[in-house]
Amino acid sequence: AGYFGYPECMDSVLACCRDETEDVRRTAVEQLTLFDDPRVFPLLVEALSRDTAPVRAAAASALARSDDPARVDALVRALEDPDPWVRYVVLRSLGTVGDRAAAGAVATRLLHDSAPHVRLAAIDVIGRLGPEQAFAILEPLTQSPNDDISRAAIAAMGRIDGAEALALLERFLRSAPPT
Numbered sequence: 001a002g003y004f005g006y007p008e009c010m011d012s013v014l015a016c017c018r019d020e021t022e023d024v025r026r027t028a029v030e031q032l033t034l035f036d037d038p039r040v041f042p043l044l045v046e047a048l049s050r051d052t053a054p055v056r057a058a059a060a061s062a063l064a065r066s067d068d069p070a071r072v073d074a075l076v077r078a079l080e081d082p083d084p085w086v087r088y089v090v091l092r093s094l095g096t097v098g099d100r101a102a103a104g105a106v107a108t109r110l111l112h113d114s115a116p117h118v119r120l121a122a123i124d125v126i127g128r129l130g131p132e133q134a135f136a137i138l139e140p141l142t143q144s145p146n147d148d149i150s151r152a153a154i155a156a157m158g159r160i161d162g163a164e165a166l167a168l169l170e171r172f173l174r175s176a177p178p179t
Helices: 006-017 024-035 041-048 053-063 071-078 084-097 100-112 115-129 134-143 149-159 163-173
Strands: none
Touching: 006 024, 024 041, 024 053, 041 053, 041 071, 053 071, 053 084, 053 149, 071 084, 071 100, 084 100, 084 115, 100 115, 100 134, 115 163, 134 149, 134 163, 149 163
């Protein structure tokens, strides 16, 4: 029902969003953006802030497919979620949306998150968003002793326009370590 977004199914899908079974709620929330209905966005924001971690992550993922202008604000607020996997999905969604207005919040998450996978996602998103300060944020990370961090920063640098980024990438092409 959600895949096709039939309007006559909307009330049933909305009911599933409030089901007692987490998997039912998660699946229903994942489908919401396929419906053209004004109740969708508020329900996604509610699920993102109040449900279990898997449902919050599903709501964050769904918001990447929403066209509501307030989606970026909702996702930025969710960067403070206590669950690292929710924060990871939120970052992925922000990268998909591609709104540079989120760059500051993403950079803060990169610098202060304790979960390695969240930091790696933030590095990628900084490259995708390409804010003015992207080079300054990523360049020090290319020298990180943590190979995952340095490789992610180098890869993210490949998305940035500018002579500085290109020169850095050329330098890495000539570096001794093949990675």
